[in-house]
Amino acid sequence: MIALDLREEAARAPLDVGDASALTAEERAAALGNWRDRMVSEHVSARVFAGLFDKLVRAGMPRRFLDMARAAIDEELSHAVLCARALAALGGEARAPFPDPLPRVAQHEDATPVEAVLRDAISIGACSETVAVALVGAEREQAGSPALREVLDRILADEVGHARLGWKLLDELLPNEGMRARRRLSAYLVAAFEHQIAFHAPFLDMPSMSDRGVAFGAPDGPSNWRVFVSTMTSVTIPGLEQRGLFARAAWGLALERIGGSVPSLAAGVPDGQAAEACGPPCRAAAAR
Amino acid sequence: MITIRGEARRKGLRMAAHVAALSGVLAAAAAAAGQARAADGSDAARGGAGAEDGATARDAQQIADLLRVSSRGGNCGCSPCWGPPAPPAMREEQLARIDDALAMSGDVLLMGGHDAPVTGSAEVAS
Numbered sequence: 001m002i003a004l005d006l007r008e009e010a011a012r013a014p015l016d017v018g019d020a021s022a023l024t025a026e027e028r029a030a031a032l033g034n035w036r037d038r039m040v041s042e043h044v045s046a047r048v049f050a051g052l053f054d055k056l057v058r059a060g061m062p063r064r065f066l067d068m069a070r071a072a073i074d075e076e077l078s079h080a081v082l083c084a085r086a087l088a089a090l091g092g093e094a095r096a097p098f099p100d101p102l103p104r105v106a107q108h109e110d111a112t113p114v115e116a117v118l119r120d121a122i123s124i125g126a127c128s129e130t131v132a133v134a135l136v137g138a139e140r141e142q143a144g145s146p147a148l149r150e151v152l153d154r155i156l157a158d159e160v161g162h163a164r165l166g167w168k169l170l171d172e173l174l175p176n177e178g179m180r181a182r183r184r185l186s187a188y189l190v191a192a193f194e195h196q197i198a199f200h201a202p203f204l205d206m207p208s209m210s211d212r213g214v215a216f217g218a219p220d221g222p223s224n225w226r227v228f229v230s231t232m233t234s235v236t237i238p239g240l241e242q243r244g245l246f247a248r249a250a251w252g253l254a255l256e257r258i259g260g261s262v263p264s265l266a267a268g269v270p271d272g273q274a275a276e277a278c279g280p281p282c283r284a285a286a287a288r
Numbered sequence: 289m290i291t292i293r294g295e296a297r298r299k300g301l302r303m304a305a306h307v308a309a310l311s312g313v314l315a316a317a318a319a320a321a322g323q324a325r326a327a328d329g330s331d332a333a334r335g336g337a338g339a340e341d342g343a344t345a346r347d348a349q350q351i352a353d354l355l356r357v358s359s360r361g362g363n364c365g366c367s368p369c370w371g372p373p374a375p376p377a378m379r380e381e382q383l384a385r386i387d388d389a390l391a392m393s394g395d396v397l398l399m400g401g402h403d404a405p406v407t408g409s410a411e412v413a414s
Contacts, residue, residue, distance in 0.1 A: 038369045045371030076371060105374040123375035130304050132370040138300030142292065156303070159370065163307040186390075187382040195376040197351065200368045204352050211292060223293050224368075229348040230297070231304050239308040249389040253382065259354045 004043050006084035006094040015089040018145035020216055027213035028090065034219050035087040036096050043080035044102060049073045049162075051105035052120045059113035065172075068165045075158040082151045086217060089147070111184075114173055118185055121173075122245075123192045125166005126236050131200070132159045134231040135224060144215025167239065174243050182244055189240065189250030193232070194257055200228040 023031065049072040056065050084094035108116035136156045143149035174182075206221025214220055232251070240247035 038371070041369030041371035043371075045373075048372050048374050051374070079371070103374045106377045108378065110378060110380075119378070120375050124372045126308070128372035130307055132372070133307050134297075134300035134304040136300070136370060137303035138293075138296040141296035141299050155370070160303070160307055162372070163304070167308055183386065184378075184383065187380075187386045188378050190382040190386065191376045191379050195373070197355070199373050201355055202368050204355060214293075220293065223297060225352065226344060226348040227297050227300055228368075229351055230301055230344040233347055234301060234344065235304045235308050246386060246390055249386060249393060253385050253389055255351065255354060258351075259357065 001100060002098045004040055004080070004096055004098055006039060006043075006081055007088070009081045010084040010088040010094040013085060015085040015147050015151070016145070017086065017089040017148050017216065020090055020144075022212060023216060024213075027210060027216070027218050030209065030213060030218035031216045032087060032090055032092040034217050035083050035090065036092060039080050039083035039087060039094065040096050040098065042076050042083060044098065046073045046076040047102065047105055048124060049076060051107070052117075052124060055108070055113065055116045055120055059117045061117065061169075065165070065169065068161065068168075072158075072162050072165065075162070079155050079158065082155060086148065086151055090216065112181075114177070115181060115184065117169060118173055118177075118181075119188050119192075121166040121169035122185070122189065122240070123195070125163050126170065126240060127192055127196050127232070128199075129159055129163035129166060130236055130239075131196070131228055131231045133163050134227050134235075138223075138227055139214065139217075142211060142214045144212075148215075148217070170240075170243050174245075182246075186246035186250055189245060189247055190253045190257070193251050193254035196228075196232065197254060197258060200225065203228065 020028070020031075049069050053066065053069040053073065056069055088094050106119075108119050111119060133156065136152055136159055140149060140152040140156055143152055177185075203219070203221045203225040206219055206224075208222050209218045209220035237247040237251055
């Protein structure tokens with residue numbers, strides 16, 4: 001089993017997150033788990049931007065976009081270190097196993113190079129990183145110490161850049177695409193939206209959290225779920241519609257698929273793509 | 289009713305809207321926040337779950353109910369994090385579904401032949 005070990009990096013620049021002694025055992029466990037999961041997730045997501053970088057090169061995109069994607073790779077790796085420092089400051093060990101196997105980064109071989117870039121721009125920028133901006137932005141408002149607020153400020157600044165990369169790619173490329181490509185991209189949105197809903201659905205199984213817990217990084221499931229839904233419906237979908245994609249129709253189709261029409265979901269087992277979003281434990285469940 | 293958590297969510301949403309650089313969305317978000325405060329009657333009030341955005345709260349609940357009805361349960365324990373997950377692959381069968389959905393809504397698609405770049409919104413294209 002391969003593990004991510006950032007103990008050395010965390011020890012090199014220890015963080016003072018303030019007095020966390022008032023946290024209950026549950027709050028502390030939730031905060032530690034969240035920072036640990038984030039540490040791994042941020043590190044692993046460098047691959048996602050590496051995949052986008054590859055697609056940008058294949059599509060002959062201008063250098064400024066390559067620079068943004070390359071910077072995003074470094075930034076995700078640095079976010080993992082920031083999360084490791086927060087984890088260590090709360091008394092946790094900055095070491096955790098990688099998902100095994102790591103989720104496959106789709107190459108979109110069935111698409112033109114430009115369409116492949118646009119699919120990633122939609123999924124990574126317009127969806128995932130835009131939601132991340134809202135989530136980190138909300139959590140930052142309740143940070144429990146200057147040090148934690150600074151960690152969140154640094155991550156937020158980068159997430160803004162990552163989301164903007166996606167929207168800028170859409171603005172750069174979509175005006176040159178005809179209706180046939182927009183139809184295909186609108187169909188892709190169904191998969192992208194379903195993927196996003198599946199990825200964020202675990203928030204529904206998390207309890208609410210006290211302000212004290214949130215201040216140290218423990219997740220509030222219901223609140224985070226609302227941030228996800230409001231970002232998708234108030235920002236992402238209108239943004240995609242404004243740029244010529246049929247995002248509202250795609251959202252409706254994604255909800256239709258989730259509403260029980262997919263046999264595996266109805267049986268409580270994630271289907272192929274939802275399982276992929278969820279990671280190894282869900283794939284194992286889907287295989288049973 | 290204003291809550292710390294609700295206010296934090298609003299600020300996060302405004303940041304996300306800035307990023308997408310949507311004209312009108314910021315105004316809509318601010319209007320929604322203003323309506324929530326007006327209903328509360330006081331900026332200083334604190335409350336329970338909060339109702340800072342009634343429409344969003346209903347959307348979130350409806351989708352959550354859909355997921356529960358579909359027996360999505362049996363949480364695998366995975367925690368959704370900030371790092372973007374790997375983008376999904378395309379599902380070709382959705383092409384026909386999106387065509388059907390748009391035909392029902394009255395939108396018109398150019399299915400072949402003419403495929404010149406389209407500018408403006410999807411609604412303009414219909």
